[in-house]
Amino acid sequence: MRLGLIGFGNIAVTLLGQLAETIDAPLECLTVLCLPEFAGETTARLAGEFAGVATEVAVVTEAPALLSHRPQLVIECAGHMAVATHVPTVLRASVDVVVVSIGALSDESLEKELRLAAADGRAHLILPAGAVGGIDLLAALGAAGGLEVRYRGSKPPLAWSGTPAEAAIDLGALTEAEIFFTGTAREAARQFPKNANVAATLALAGAGFEATHVELVADPAAPGNVHEYSVVSPLAKYSMRIENLPSAGNAKTSVSTVYSVLREIRNRIGPVAI
Ligand SMILES: NC(=O)c1ccc[n+]([C@@H]2O[C@H](COP(=O)([O-])OP(=O)(O)OC[C@H]3O[C@@H](n4cnc5c(N)ncnc54)[C@H](O)[C@@H]3O)[C@@H](O)[C@H]2O)c1
Structure with missing residues:
Protein backbone atom coordinates (compact mmCIF):
# COMPACT_ATOMS: atom_id res chain seq x y z
CA MET A 1 0.00 0.00 0.00
CA ALA A 131 -12.10 6.19 21.05
CA VAL A 132 -15.62 4.69 21.08
CA GLY A 133 -17.25 1.48 19.90
CA GLY A 134 -20.64 0.42 18.62
CA ILE A 135 -20.55 3.02 15.84
CA ASP A 136 -21.48 0.33 13.31
CA LEU A 137 -24.80 -0.31 15.10
CA LEU A 138 -25.48 3.39 15.72
CA ALA A 139 -24.93 4.26 12.05
CA ALA A 140 -27.08 1.31 10.96
CA LEU A 141 -29.96 2.29 13.27
CA GLY A 142 -29.58 5.93 12.21
CA ALA A 143 -30.83 5.05 8.74
CA ALA A 144 -34.23 4.20 10.25
CA GLY A 145 -34.50 7.55 12.10
CA GLY A 146 -36.18 8.22 15.45
CA LEU A 147 -32.95 7.97 17.45
CA GLU A 148 -32.41 9.22 20.98
CA VAL A 149 -28.68 9.33 21.83
CA ARG A 150 -27.33 10.36 25.24
CA TYR A 151 -23.56 10.54 25.85
CA ARG A 152 -21.68 11.05 29.11
CA GLY A 153 -17.92 11.65 29.07
CA SER A 154 -16.09 11.36 32.43
CA LYS A 155 -12.47 12.07 33.26
CA PRO A 156 -10.51 12.64 36.46
CA PRO A 157 -10.94 16.32 37.50
CA LEU A 158 -7.46 17.51 36.58
CA ALA A 159 -7.83 16.10 33.06
CA TRP A 160 -10.34 18.95 32.53
CA SER A 161 -7.74 21.63 33.43
CA GLY A 162 -7.42 24.32 30.79
CA THR A 163 -11.08 23.97 29.73
CA PRO A 164 -14.18 26.03 30.71
CA ALA A 165 -14.80 23.37 33.42
CA GLU A 166 -12.27 25.31 35.52
CA ALA A 167 -14.62 28.29 35.71
CA ALA A 168 -17.63 26.13 36.57
CA ILE A 169 -16.17 24.04 39.42
CA ASP A 170 -13.12 23.82 41.67
CA LEU A 171 -11.42 20.87 39.98
CA GLY A 172 -8.76 20.47 42.67
CA ALA A 173 -11.29 20.23 45.50
CA LEU A 174 -13.77 17.70 44.10
CA THR A 175 -14.48 14.63 46.23
CA GLU A 176 -17.32 13.24 44.13
CA ALA A 177 -18.44 13.26 40.50
CA GLU A 178 -19.83 16.54 39.23
CA ILE A 179 -21.55 17.27 35.93
CA PHE A 180 -20.27 20.64 34.68
CA PHE A 181 -21.81 20.64 31.20
CA THR A 182 -25.11 19.48 29.73
CA GLY A 183 -26.18 20.39 26.23
CA THR A 184 -26.06 19.40 22.58
CA ALA A 185 -23.06 17.80 20.85
CA ARG A 186 -22.69 21.03 18.82
CA GLU A 187 -22.45 23.17 21.96
CA ALA A 188 -20.11 20.65 23.67
CA ALA A 189 -17.77 20.77 20.67
CA ARG A 190 -17.84 24.57 20.64
CA GLN A 191 -17.02 24.92 24.35
CA PHE A 192 -14.66 21.91 24.65
CA PRO A 193 -12.99 21.64 21.21
CA LYS A 194 -10.14 19.44 22.47
CA ASN A 195 -12.64 16.92 23.85
CA ALA A 196 -15.04 17.04 20.91
CA ASN A 197 -14.08 13.88 19.04
CA VAL A 198 -16.33 11.33 20.73
CA ALA A 199 -19.44 13.54 20.86
CA ALA A 200 -18.87 14.41 17.19
CA THR A 201 -18.44 10.76 16.21
CA LEU A 202 -21.71 9.82 17.92
CA ALA A 203 -23.51 12.81 16.40
CA LEU A 204 -22.29 12.11 12.86
CA ALA A 205 -23.13 8.41 13.07
CA GLY A 206 -26.49 8.84 14.74
CA ALA A 207 -28.88 11.69 15.46
CA GLY A 208 -26.81 14.70 14.37
CA PHE A 209 -25.11 17.46 16.38
CA GLU A 210 -28.29 19.19 17.60
CA ALA A 211 -30.14 16.04 18.75
CA THR A 212 -27.26 14.26 20.51
CA HIS A 213 -27.40 14.99 24.24
CA VAL A 214 -24.04 15.39 26.03
CA GLU A 215 -23.02 15.43 29.69
CA LEU A 216 -19.42 16.10 30.72
CA VAL A 217 -18.30 15.00 34.16
CA ALA A 218 -15.29 15.53 36.41
CA ASP A 219 -15.06 12.37 38.51
CA PRO A 220 -12.30 11.72 41.08
CA ALA A 221 -13.12 8.00 40.82
CA ALA A 222 -12.85 7.85 36.99
CA PRO A 223 -10.27 5.20 36.06
CA GLY A 224 -9.26 7.18 32.93
CA ASN A 225 -11.28 8.49 29.99
CA VAL A 226 -14.72 6.91 30.37
CA HIS A 227 -17.25 7.12 27.55
CA GLU A 228 -20.84 5.98 28.19
CA TYR A 229 -23.76 6.31 25.84
CA SER A 230 -27.23 4.96 25.35
CA VAL A 231 -29.26 4.66 22.20
CA VAL A 232 -33.01 4.27 21.89
CA SER A 233 -34.38 3.64 18.42
CA PRO A 234 -37.64 2.15 17.15
CA LEU A 235 -35.58 -0.92 16.11
CA ALA A 236 -33.29 -1.56 19.11
CA LYS A 237 -31.94 -0.18 22.36
CA TYR A 238 -28.39 -0.48 23.62
CA SER A 239 -25.88 1.12 25.93
CA MET A 240 -22.10 1.17 26.10
CA ARG A 241 -19.45 1.94 28.67
CA ILE A 242 -15.85 2.15 27.55
CA GLU A 243 -12.96 2.73 29.95
CA ASN A 244 -9.99 3.75 27.86
CA LEU A 245 -6.37 3.82 28.86
CA PRO A 246 -4.48 6.97 27.84
CA SER A 247 -1.74 6.49 25.25
CA ALA A 248 1.86 6.82 26.39
CA GLY A 249 2.64 9.85 24.22
CA ASN A 250 -0.46 11.98 24.91
CA ALA A 251 -2.71 11.43 27.96
CA LYS A 252 -5.59 13.18 26.12
CA THR A 253 -5.63 10.46 23.44
CA SER A 254 -7.03 7.03 24.30
N1 LIG B 1 -11.47 10.33 16.89
C1 LIG B 1 -11.11 10.17 18.14
O1 LIG B 1 -11.76 9.50 18.95
C2 LIG B 1 -9.84 10.84 18.61
C3 LIG B 1 -9.26 10.43 19.80
C4 LIG B 1 -8.07 11.04 20.18
C5 LIG B 1 -7.49 12.08 19.42
N2 LIG B 1 -8.11 12.47 18.28
C6 LIG B 1 -7.55 13.58 17.48
O2 LIG B 1 -6.46 13.14 16.73
C7 LIG B 1 -5.59 14.25 16.48
C8 LIG B 1 -4.12 13.85 16.75
O3 LIG B 1 -3.97 13.41 18.09
P1 LIG B 1 -2.50 13.16 18.69
O4 LIG B 1 -2.69 12.56 20.04
O5 LIG B 1 -1.66 12.45 17.68
O6 LIG B 1 -2.00 14.69 18.82
P2 LIG B 1 -0.49 15.23 18.88
O7 LIG B 1 -0.60 16.63 19.36
O8 LIG B 1 0.39 14.28 19.60
O9 LIG B 1 -0.02 15.24 17.33
C9 LIG B 1 -0.50 16.12 16.36
C10 LIG B 1 0.60 16.35 15.35
O10 LIG B 1 0.08 17.06 14.22
C11 LIG B 1 1.03 18.05 13.86
N3 LIG B 1 0.33 19.13 13.18
C12 LIG B 1 -0.43 20.11 13.72
N4 LIG B 1 -0.93 20.90 12.75
C13 LIG B 1 -0.47 20.42 11.58
C14 LIG B 1 -0.64 20.81 10.22
N5 LIG B 1 -1.37 21.88 9.89
N6 LIG B 1 -0.03 20.07 9.26
C15 LIG B 1 0.72 18.99 9.58
N7 LIG B 1 0.92 18.58 10.85
C16 LIG B 1 0.33 19.29 11.83
C17 LIG B 1 1.70 18.49 15.15
O11 LIG B 1 2.97 19.05 14.88
C18 LIG B 1 1.79 17.15 15.89
O12 LIG B 1 2.98 16.48 15.53
C19 LIG B 1 -6.07 15.40 17.37
O13 LIG B 1 -6.81 16.30 16.57
C20 LIG B 1 -7.01 14.72 18.34
O14 LIG B 1 -8.06 15.57 18.76
C21 LIG B 1 -9.24 11.86 17.85
Missing part, protein backbone atom coordinates in the same frame (compact mmCIF):
# COMPACT_ATOMS: atom_id res chain seq x y z
CA ARG A 2 1.03 3.62 -0.62
CA LEU A 3 0.07 5.43 2.61
CA GLY A 4 -0.02 9.12 3.46
CA LEU A 5 -0.02 10.52 7.01
CA ILE A 6 -0.95 14.11 7.89
CA GLY A 7 0.65 14.83 11.27
CA PHE A 8 3.51 13.09 13.02
CA GLY A 9 2.49 13.27 16.68
CA ASN A 10 1.38 10.69 19.19
CA ILE A 11 -1.21 8.87 17.04
CA ALA A 12 0.97 8.78 13.91
CA VAL A 13 4.05 7.55 15.76
CA THR A 14 2.17 4.91 17.77
CA LEU A 15 0.41 3.80 14.59
CA LEU A 16 3.68 3.34 12.70
CA GLY A 17 5.06 1.26 15.59
CA GLN A 18 1.98 -0.99 15.46
CA LEU A 19 2.10 -1.21 11.67
CA ALA A 20 5.74 -2.31 11.81
CA GLU A 21 4.74 -5.12 14.19
CA THR A 22 1.58 -6.30 12.43
CA ILE A 23 2.03 -6.11 8.65
CA ASP A 24 3.70 -8.95 6.76
CA ALA A 25 5.59 -6.79 4.28
CA PRO A 26 6.73 -3.14 4.34
CA LEU A 27 4.40 -0.53 2.89
CA GLU A 28 5.26 0.31 -0.72
CA CYS A 29 5.46 4.01 0.14
CA LEU A 30 4.93 6.17 3.23
CA THR A 31 4.59 9.94 2.84
CA VAL A 32 4.34 12.11 5.94
CA LEU A 33 2.98 15.65 5.75
CA CYS A 34 4.24 17.62 8.77
CA LEU A 35 4.68 21.25 9.77
CA PRO A 36 7.80 22.78 8.07
CA GLU A 37 9.57 23.29 11.42
CA PHE A 38 9.41 19.52 12.11
CA ALA A 39 10.50 18.30 8.66
CA GLY A 40 14.12 17.62 9.65
CA GLU A 41 13.24 15.79 12.86
CA THR A 42 10.52 13.77 11.10
CA THR A 43 12.93 12.73 8.32
CA ALA A 44 15.49 11.61 10.92
CA ARG A 45 12.96 9.58 12.93
CA LEU A 46 11.61 7.84 9.82
CA ALA A 47 15.16 6.89 8.80
CA GLY A 48 15.97 5.72 12.34
CA GLU A 49 13.30 4.09 14.51
CA PHE A 50 10.89 3.54 11.59
CA ALA A 51 13.34 2.31 8.95
CA GLY A 52 11.75 -0.77 7.45
CA VAL A 53 8.09 0.33 7.77
CA ALA A 54 8.06 1.31 4.08
CA THR A 55 10.24 0.71 1.05
CA GLU A 56 10.00 4.34 -0.05
CA VAL A 57 9.65 7.24 2.44
CA ALA A 58 9.04 10.95 1.89
CA VAL A 59 8.45 13.95 4.14
CA VAL A 60 6.46 16.88 2.73
CA THR A 61 4.79 20.02 4.07
CA GLU A 62 1.99 20.66 1.53
CA ALA A 63 -0.90 18.61 0.15
CA PRO A 64 0.18 18.82 -3.55
CA ALA A 65 3.59 17.34 -2.59
CA LEU A 66 1.80 14.59 -0.62
CA LEU A 67 -0.30 13.80 -3.71
CA SER A 68 2.79 13.67 -5.94
CA HIS A 69 3.73 10.45 -4.09
CA ARG A 70 0.40 8.89 -5.21
CA PRO A 71 -1.00 7.72 -1.84
CA GLN A 72 -3.90 5.25 -2.02
CA LEU A 73 -5.08 6.21 1.46
CA VAL A 74 -4.31 9.23 3.66
CA ILE A 75 -4.74 9.31 7.43
CA GLU A 76 -5.22 12.74 9.03
CA CYS A 77 -4.04 12.76 12.66
CA ALA A 78 -2.94 16.38 13.10
CA GLY A 79 -5.86 18.54 14.27
CA HIS A 80 -8.67 20.85 13.20
CA MET A 81 -6.47 23.29 11.22
CA ALA A 82 -4.83 20.49 9.27
CA VAL A 83 -8.25 19.05 8.37
CA ALA A 84 -9.33 22.43 7.00
CA THR A 85 -6.03 23.17 5.22
CA HIS A 86 -5.19 19.83 3.60
CA VAL A 87 -8.06 17.34 3.56
CA PRO A 88 -10.31 19.00 0.91
CA THR A 89 -7.37 19.07 -1.55
CA VAL A 90 -6.63 15.37 -0.99
CA LEU A 91 -10.30 14.34 -1.37
CA ARG A 92 -10.66 16.40 -4.57
CA ALA A 93 -7.67 14.46 -5.96
CA SER A 94 -9.75 11.25 -5.57
CA VAL A 95 -7.79 9.92 -2.58
CA ASP A 96 -9.72 8.48 0.39
CA VAL A 97 -8.97 10.18 3.73
CA VAL A 98 -9.43 8.82 7.26
CA VAL A 99 -10.08 11.89 9.45
CA VAL A 100 -9.15 11.17 13.07
CA SER A 101 -9.75 14.75 14.25
CA ILE A 102 -13.50 14.19 13.86
CA GLY A 103 -14.34 17.04 16.24
CA ALA A 104 -13.36 19.36 13.36
CA LEU A 105 -16.62 18.39 11.66
CA SER A 106 -18.61 20.13 14.39
CA ASP A 107 -17.81 23.25 12.32
CA GLU A 108 -20.79 23.15 9.94
CA SER A 109 -19.07 24.95 7.08
CA LEU A 110 -16.02 22.66 7.24
CA GLU A 111 -18.27 19.58 7.31
CA LYS A 112 -20.05 20.85 4.18
CA GLU A 113 -16.75 21.58 2.44
CA LEU A 114 -15.40 18.09 3.18
CA ARG A 115 -18.58 16.36 1.98
CA LEU A 116 -18.49 18.43 -1.23
CA ALA A 117 -14.78 17.73 -1.81
CA ALA A 118 -15.35 13.97 -1.35
CA ALA A 119 -18.28 14.06 -3.79
CA ASP A 120 -16.30 16.13 -6.34
CA GLY A 121 -13.30 13.79 -6.12
CA ARG A 122 -15.45 10.62 -5.93
CA ALA A 123 -13.39 9.82 -2.84
CA HIS A 124 -14.43 8.61 0.59
CA LEU A 125 -14.22 10.72 3.73
CA ILE A 126 -13.74 7.95 6.29
CA LEU A 127 -14.69 8.67 9.89
CA PRO A 128 -13.21 5.98 12.17
CA ALA A 129 -14.81 4.88 15.44
CA GLY A 130 -11.79 6.33 17.28
CA VAL A 255 -4.76 4.31 23.01
CA SER A 256 -7.73 2.41 21.51
CA THR A 257 -8.07 5.31 19.03
CA VAL A 258 -4.78 4.30 17.47
CA TYR A 259 -5.97 0.69 17.14
CA SER A 260 -9.14 1.94 15.48
CA VAL A 261 -7.01 3.70 12.84
CA LEU A 262 -4.82 0.61 12.46
CA ARG A 263 -8.01 -1.36 11.75
CA GLU A 264 -8.86 1.02 8.89
CA ILE A 265 -5.48 0.26 7.29
CA ARG A 266 -5.52 -3.51 7.96
CA ASN A 267 -9.02 -3.78 6.48
CA ARG A 268 -7.62 -2.34 3.25
CA ILE A 269 -4.40 -4.36 3.16
CA GLY A 270 -5.69 -7.75 4.29
CA PRO A 271 -7.88 -10.25 2.45
CA VAL A 272 -10.77 -9.86 4.94
CA ALA A 273 -12.31 -6.66 6.28
CA ILE A 274 -14.03 -6.71 9.67
Whole structure:
Protein backbone atom coordinates (compact mmCIF):
# COMPACT_ATOMS: atom_id res chain seq x y z
CA MET A 1 0.00 0.00 0.00
CA ARG A 2 1.03 3.62 -0.62
CA LEU A 3 0.07 5.43 2.61
CA GLY A 4 -0.02 9.12 3.46
CA LEU A 5 -0.02 10.52 7.01
CA ILE A 6 -0.95 14.11 7.89
CA GLY A 7 0.65 14.83 11.27
CA PHE A 8 3.51 13.09 13.02
CA GLY A 9 2.49 13.27 16.68
CA ASN A 10 1.38 10.69 19.19
CA ILE A 11 -1.21 8.87 17.04
CA ALA A 12 0.97 8.78 13.91
CA VAL A 13 4.05 7.55 15.76
CA THR A 14 2.17 4.91 17.77
CA LEU A 15 0.41 3.80 14.59
CA LEU A 16 3.68 3.34 12.70
CA GLY A 17 5.06 1.26 15.59
CA GLN A 18 1.98 -0.99 15.46
CA LEU A 19 2.10 -1.21 11.67
CA ALA A 20 5.74 -2.31 11.81
CA GLU A 21 4.74 -5.12 14.19
CA THR A 22 1.58 -6.30 12.43
CA ILE A 23 2.03 -6.11 8.65
CA ASP A 24 3.70 -8.95 6.76
CA ALA A 25 5.59 -6.79 4.28
CA PRO A 26 6.73 -3.14 4.34
CA LEU A 27 4.40 -0.53 2.89
CA GLU A 28 5.26 0.31 -0.72
CA CYS A 29 5.46 4.01 0.14
CA LEU A 30 4.93 6.17 3.23
CA THR A 31 4.59 9.94 2.84
CA VAL A 32 4.34 12.11 5.94
CA LEU A 33 2.98 15.65 5.75
CA CYS A 34 4.24 17.62 8.77
CA LEU A 35 4.68 21.25 9.77
CA PRO A 36 7.80 22.78 8.07
CA GLU A 37 9.57 23.29 11.42
CA PHE A 38 9.41 19.52 12.11
CA ALA A 39 10.50 18.30 8.66
CA GLY A 40 14.12 17.62 9.65
CA GLU A 41 13.24 15.79 12.86
CA THR A 42 10.52 13.77 11.10
CA THR A 43 12.93 12.73 8.32
CA ALA A 44 15.49 11.61 10.92
CA ARG A 45 12.96 9.58 12.93
CA LEU A 46 11.61 7.84 9.82
CA ALA A 47 15.16 6.89 8.80
CA GLY A 48 15.97 5.72 12.34
CA GLU A 49 13.30 4.09 14.51
CA PHE A 50 10.89 3.54 11.59
CA ALA A 51 13.34 2.31 8.95
CA GLY A 52 11.75 -0.77 7.45
CA VAL A 53 8.09 0.33 7.77
CA ALA A 54 8.06 1.31 4.08
CA THR A 55 10.24 0.71 1.05
CA GLU A 56 10.00 4.34 -0.05
CA VAL A 57 9.65 7.24 2.44
CA ALA A 58 9.04 10.95 1.89
CA VAL A 59 8.45 13.95 4.14
CA VAL A 60 6.46 16.88 2.73
CA THR A 61 4.79 20.02 4.07
CA GLU A 62 1.99 20.66 1.53
CA ALA A 63 -0.90 18.61 0.15
CA PRO A 64 0.18 18.82 -3.55
CA ALA A 65 3.59 17.34 -2.59
CA LEU A 66 1.80 14.59 -0.62
CA LEU A 67 -0.30 13.80 -3.71
CA SER A 68 2.79 13.67 -5.94
CA HIS A 69 3.73 10.45 -4.09
CA ARG A 70 0.40 8.89 -5.21
CA PRO A 71 -1.00 7.72 -1.84
CA GLN A 72 -3.90 5.25 -2.02
CA LEU A 73 -5.08 6.21 1.46
CA VAL A 74 -4.31 9.23 3.66
CA ILE A 75 -4.74 9.31 7.43
CA GLU A 76 -5.22 12.74 9.03
CA CYS A 77 -4.04 12.76 12.66
CA ALA A 78 -2.94 16.38 13.10
CA GLY A 79 -5.86 18.54 14.27
CA HIS A 80 -8.67 20.85 13.20
CA MET A 81 -6.47 23.29 11.22
CA ALA A 82 -4.83 20.49 9.27
CA VAL A 83 -8.25 19.05 8.37
CA ALA A 84 -9.33 22.43 7.00
CA THR A 85 -6.03 23.17 5.22
CA HIS A 86 -5.19 19.83 3.60
CA VAL A 87 -8.06 17.34 3.56
CA PRO A 88 -10.31 19.00 0.91
CA THR A 89 -7.37 19.07 -1.55
CA VAL A 90 -6.63 15.37 -0.99
CA LEU A 91 -10.30 14.34 -1.37
CA ARG A 92 -10.66 16.40 -4.57
CA ALA A 93 -7.67 14.46 -5.96
CA SER A 94 -9.75 11.25 -5.57
CA VAL A 95 -7.79 9.92 -2.58
CA ASP A 96 -9.72 8.48 0.39
CA VAL A 97 -8.97 10.18 3.73
CA VAL A 98 -9.43 8.82 7.26
CA VAL A 99 -10.08 11.89 9.45
CA VAL A 100 -9.15 11.17 13.07
CA SER A 101 -9.75 14.75 14.25
CA ILE A 102 -13.50 14.19 13.86
CA GLY A 103 -14.34 17.04 16.24
CA ALA A 104 -13.36 19.36 13.36
CA LEU A 105 -16.62 18.39 11.66
CA SER A 106 -18.61 20.13 14.39
CA ASP A 107 -17.81 23.25 12.32
CA GLU A 108 -20.79 23.15 9.94
CA SER A 109 -19.07 24.95 7.08
CA LEU A 110 -16.02 22.66 7.24
CA GLU A 111 -18.27 19.58 7.31
CA LYS A 112 -20.05 20.85 4.18
CA GLU A 113 -16.75 21.58 2.44
CA LEU A 114 -15.40 18.09 3.18
CA ARG A 115 -18.58 16.36 1.98
CA LEU A 116 -18.49 18.43 -1.23
CA ALA A 117 -14.78 17.73 -1.81
CA ALA A 118 -15.35 13.97 -1.35
CA ALA A 119 -18.28 14.06 -3.79
CA ASP A 120 -16.30 16.13 -6.34
CA GLY A 121 -13.30 13.79 -6.12
CA ARG A 122 -15.45 10.62 -5.93
CA ALA A 123 -13.39 9.82 -2.84
CA HIS A 124 -14.43 8.61 0.59
CA LEU A 125 -14.22 10.72 3.73
CA ILE A 126 -13.74 7.95 6.29
CA LEU A 127 -14.69 8.67 9.89
CA PRO A 128 -13.21 5.98 12.17
CA ALA A 129 -14.81 4.88 15.44
CA GLY A 130 -11.79 6.33 17.28
CA ALA A 131 -12.10 6.19 21.05
CA VAL A 132 -15.62 4.69 21.08
CA GLY A 133 -17.25 1.48 19.90
CA GLY A 134 -20.64 0.42 18.62
CA ILE A 135 -20.55 3.02 15.84
CA ASP A 136 -21.48 0.33 13.31
CA LEU A 137 -24.80 -0.31 15.10
CA LEU A 138 -25.48 3.39 15.72
CA ALA A 139 -24.93 4.26 12.05
CA ALA A 140 -27.08 1.31 10.96
CA LEU A 141 -29.96 2.29 13.27
CA GLY A 142 -29.58 5.93 12.21
CA ALA A 143 -30.83 5.05 8.74
CA ALA A 144 -34.23 4.20 10.25
CA GLY A 145 -34.50 7.55 12.10
CA GLY A 146 -36.18 8.22 15.45
CA LEU A 147 -32.95 7.97 17.45
CA GLU A 148 -32.41 9.22 20.98
CA VAL A 149 -28.68 9.33 21.83
CA ARG A 150 -27.33 10.36 25.24
CA TYR A 151 -23.56 10.54 25.85
CA ARG A 152 -21.68 11.05 29.11
CA GLY A 153 -17.92 11.65 29.07
CA SER A 154 -16.09 11.36 32.43
CA LYS A 155 -12.47 12.07 33.26
CA PRO A 156 -10.51 12.64 36.46
CA PRO A 157 -10.94 16.32 37.50
CA LEU A 158 -7.46 17.51 36.58
CA ALA A 159 -7.83 16.10 33.06
CA TRP A 160 -10.34 18.95 32.53
CA SER A 161 -7.74 21.63 33.43
CA GLY A 162 -7.42 24.32 30.79
CA THR A 163 -11.08 23.97 29.73
CA PRO A 164 -14.18 26.03 30.71
CA ALA A 165 -14.80 23.37 33.42
CA GLU A 166 -12.27 25.31 35.52
CA ALA A 167 -14.62 28.29 35.71
CA ALA A 168 -17.63 26.13 36.57
CA ILE A 169 -16.17 24.04 39.42
CA ASP A 170 -13.12 23.82 41.67
CA LEU A 171 -11.42 20.87 39.98
CA GLY A 172 -8.76 20.47 42.67
CA ALA A 173 -11.29 20.23 45.50
CA LEU A 174 -13.77 17.70 44.10
CA THR A 175 -14.48 14.63 46.23
CA GLU A 176 -17.32 13.24 44.13
CA ALA A 177 -18.44 13.26 40.50
CA GLU A 178 -19.83 16.54 39.23
CA ILE A 179 -21.55 17.27 35.93
CA PHE A 180 -20.27 20.64 34.68
CA PHE A 181 -21.81 20.64 31.20
CA THR A 182 -25.11 19.48 29.73
CA GLY A 183 -26.18 20.39 26.23
CA THR A 184 -26.06 19.40 22.58
CA ALA A 185 -23.06 17.80 20.85
CA ARG A 186 -22.69 21.03 18.82
CA GLU A 187 -22.45 23.17 21.96
CA ALA A 188 -20.11 20.65 23.67
CA ALA A 189 -17.77 20.77 20.67
CA ARG A 190 -17.84 24.57 20.64
CA GLN A 191 -17.02 24.92 24.35
CA PHE A 192 -14.66 21.91 24.65
CA PRO A 193 -12.99 21.64 21.21
CA LYS A 194 -10.14 19.44 22.47
CA ASN A 195 -12.64 16.92 23.85
CA ALA A 196 -15.04 17.04 20.91
CA ASN A 197 -14.08 13.88 19.04
CA VAL A 198 -16.33 11.33 20.73
CA ALA A 199 -19.44 13.54 20.86
CA ALA A 200 -18.87 14.41 17.19
CA THR A 201 -18.44 10.76 16.21
CA LEU A 202 -21.71 9.82 17.92
CA ALA A 203 -23.51 12.81 16.40
CA LEU A 204 -22.29 12.11 12.86
CA ALA A 205 -23.13 8.41 13.07
CA GLY A 206 -26.49 8.84 14.74
CA ALA A 207 -28.88 11.69 15.46
CA GLY A 208 -26.81 14.70 14.37
CA PHE A 209 -25.11 17.46 16.38
CA GLU A 210 -28.29 19.19 17.60
CA ALA A 211 -30.14 16.04 18.75
CA THR A 212 -27.26 14.26 20.51
CA HIS A 213 -27.40 14.99 24.24
CA VAL A 214 -24.04 15.39 26.03
CA GLU A 215 -23.02 15.43 29.69
CA LEU A 216 -19.42 16.10 30.72
CA VAL A 217 -18.30 15.00 34.16
CA ALA A 218 -15.29 15.53 36.41
CA ASP A 219 -15.06 12.37 38.51
CA PRO A 220 -12.30 11.72 41.08
CA ALA A 221 -13.12 8.00 40.82
CA ALA A 222 -12.85 7.85 36.99
CA PRO A 223 -10.27 5.20 36.06
CA GLY A 224 -9.26 7.18 32.93
CA ASN A 225 -11.28 8.49 29.99
CA VAL A 226 -14.72 6.91 30.37
CA HIS A 227 -17.25 7.12 27.55
CA GLU A 228 -20.84 5.98 28.19
CA TYR A 229 -23.76 6.31 25.84
CA SER A 230 -27.23 4.96 25.35
CA VAL A 231 -29.26 4.66 22.20
CA VAL A 232 -33.01 4.27 21.89
CA SER A 233 -34.38 3.64 18.42
CA PRO A 234 -37.64 2.15 17.15
CA LEU A 235 -35.58 -0.92 16.11
CA ALA A 236 -33.29 -1.56 19.11
CA LYS A 237 -31.94 -0.18 22.36
CA TYR A 238 -28.39 -0.48 23.62
CA SER A 239 -25.88 1.12 25.93
CA MET A 240 -22.10 1.17 26.10
CA ARG A 241 -19.45 1.94 28.67
CA ILE A 242 -15.85 2.15 27.55
CA GLU A 243 -12.96 2.73 29.95
CA ASN A 244 -9.99 3.75 27.86
CA LEU A 245 -6.37 3.82 28.86
CA PRO A 246 -4.48 6.97 27.84
CA SER A 247 -1.74 6.49 25.25
CA ALA A 248 1.86 6.82 26.39
CA GLY A 249 2.64 9.85 24.22
CA ASN A 250 -0.46 11.98 24.91
CA ALA A 251 -2.71 11.43 27.96
CA LYS A 252 -5.59 13.18 26.12
CA THR A 253 -5.63 10.46 23.44
CA SER A 254 -7.03 7.03 24.30
CA VAL A 255 -4.76 4.31 23.01
CA SER A 256 -7.73 2.41 21.51
CA THR A 257 -8.07 5.31 19.03
CA VAL A 258 -4.78 4.30 17.47
CA TYR A 259 -5.97 0.69 17.14
CA SER A 260 -9.14 1.94 15.48
CA VAL A 261 -7.01 3.70 12.84
CA LEU A 262 -4.82 0.61 12.46
CA ARG A 263 -8.01 -1.36 11.75
CA GLU A 264 -8.86 1.02 8.89
CA ILE A 265 -5.48 0.26 7.29
CA ARG A 266 -5.52 -3.51 7.96
CA ASN A 267 -9.02 -3.78 6.48
CA ARG A 268 -7.62 -2.34 3.25
CA ILE A 269 -4.40 -4.36 3.16
CA GLY A 270 -5.69 -7.75 4.29
CA PRO A 271 -7.88 -10.25 2.45
CA VAL A 272 -10.77 -9.86 4.94
CA ALA A 273 -12.31 -6.66 6.28
CA ILE A 274 -14.03 -6.71 9.67
N1 LIG B 1 -11.47 10.33 16.89
C1 LIG B 1 -11.11 10.17 18.14
O1 LIG B 1 -11.76 9.50 18.95
C2 LIG B 1 -9.84 10.84 18.61
C3 LIG B 1 -9.26 10.43 19.80
C4 LIG B 1 -8.07 11.04 20.18
C5 LIG B 1 -7.49 12.08 19.42
N2 LIG B 1 -8.11 12.47 18.28
C6 LIG B 1 -7.55 13.58 17.48
O2 LIG B 1 -6.46 13.14 16.73
C7 LIG B 1 -5.59 14.25 16.48
C8 LIG B 1 -4.12 13.85 16.75
O3 LIG B 1 -3.97 13.41 18.09
P1 LIG B 1 -2.50 13.16 18.69
O4 LIG B 1 -2.69 12.56 20.04
O5 LIG B 1 -1.66 12.45 17.68
O6 LIG B 1 -2.00 14.69 18.82
P2 LIG B 1 -0.49 15.23 18.88
O7 LIG B 1 -0.60 16.63 19.36
O8 LIG B 1 0.39 14.28 19.60
O9 LIG B 1 -0.02 15.24 17.33
C9 LIG B 1 -0.50 16.12 16.36
C10 LIG B 1 0.60 16.35 15.35
O10 LIG B 1 0.08 17.06 14.22
C11 LIG B 1 1.03 18.05 13.86
N3 LIG B 1 0.33 19.13 13.18
C12 LIG B 1 -0.43 20.11 13.72
N4 LIG B 1 -0.93 20.90 12.75
C13 LIG B 1 -0.47 20.42 11.58
C14 LIG B 1 -0.64 20.81 10.22
N5 LIG B 1 -1.37 21.88 9.89
N6 LIG B 1 -0.03 20.07 9.26
C15 LIG B 1 0.72 18.99 9.58
N7 LIG B 1 0.92 18.58 10.85
C16 LIG B 1 0.33 19.29 11.83
C17 LIG B 1 1.70 18.49 15.15
O11 LIG B 1 2.97 19.05 14.88
C18 LIG B 1 1.79 17.15 15.89
O12 LIG B 1 2.98 16.48 15.53
C19 LIG B 1 -6.07 15.40 17.37
O13 LIG B 1 -6.81 16.30 16.57
C20 LIG B 1 -7.01 14.72 18.34
O14 LIG B 1 -8.06 15.57 18.76
C21 LIG B 1 -9.24 11.86 17.85
